[in-house]
Amino acid sequence: MLSKQEKLLSMGRIPAEPLLRVIEPEFDDWTFHSNAGDHYSKSPITVIAERAKITGDTLQKLVDRTNQSVDFNIADKILCAMHLNQRWYVPPLDEIYWKVNLNYRPNTVVLISEEQMLATRRRSLIRMEAGEKCRKGHPFSEYGTINRNTGKMRCRQCDTNQARAYRERNRARSGAEASAKDDRR
Ligand SMILES: [Zn+2]
Secondary structure (H helix, E strand, O other), X not given: OOOHHHHHHHOOEEEHHHHHHHHHHHHHHHOEEOOXXXXXXXXXXXXXXXXXXXOHHHHHHHHOOOOOEEEHHHHHHHHHHOOOHHHHHOOOOHHHHHHOOOOOOOOOOOOOOHHHHHHHHHHHHHHHHOOOEOOOXXXXXXXXXXXXXXXXXXXXXXXXXXXXXXXXXXXXXXXXXXXXXXOOO
C-alpha cells in the first residue's frame, strides 16, 4: 500500500503543508502598497497569485487549509513568483521534489464501446452528407472531421479559429505582464 504522501506524489501533486512552511513566512514581503501615504493595498495572496498566474482562490484554499495538496506545476509557479524556486532543493521540499511524478497525466479518456463509437460515427456521416453546418456556419461536408475514438464530429475551421484566438489572448496577456513587471512594491 502506498502512503498518502506517496499516492499524492505519484499523481504529480505535493502535500500543502511543507510548501506553506516555505512560503507563509515570506508573505509580509508581498503586500502591495500603491504608494507611501496611500491606504490602498493588496493582500500578499492576491499579489503572489497574480504574479504566478494562478487564481487567488487556488492560493487562498491552500493557505486556509481547505486543500491539503496542490499540483506540482502550481506549487512551482508560486515558488517562482516569490523568487523561492531554489527552495525545492533544500528541506522540507527537496525530498518531495525528487519523488514527485512529473509525467503524471490524469486519465481523462472516457472509454466507450466499439458499437457506441460506430453508431455515433454513422450519425456524424449522415449529418455531414445532409449538408449540416457547425454553429458558426461552416459546412461539415467541407470542414467536418470525425474523431477516431468517439465517432464525434468536430469543425476543423472552428478548432483552428479557437487555437488562434487562444494564442493571441496569451500573447496579449504576456505582453501586458511584461510591461507591468516588478511593480510589486
Ligand atoms: Zn465551424
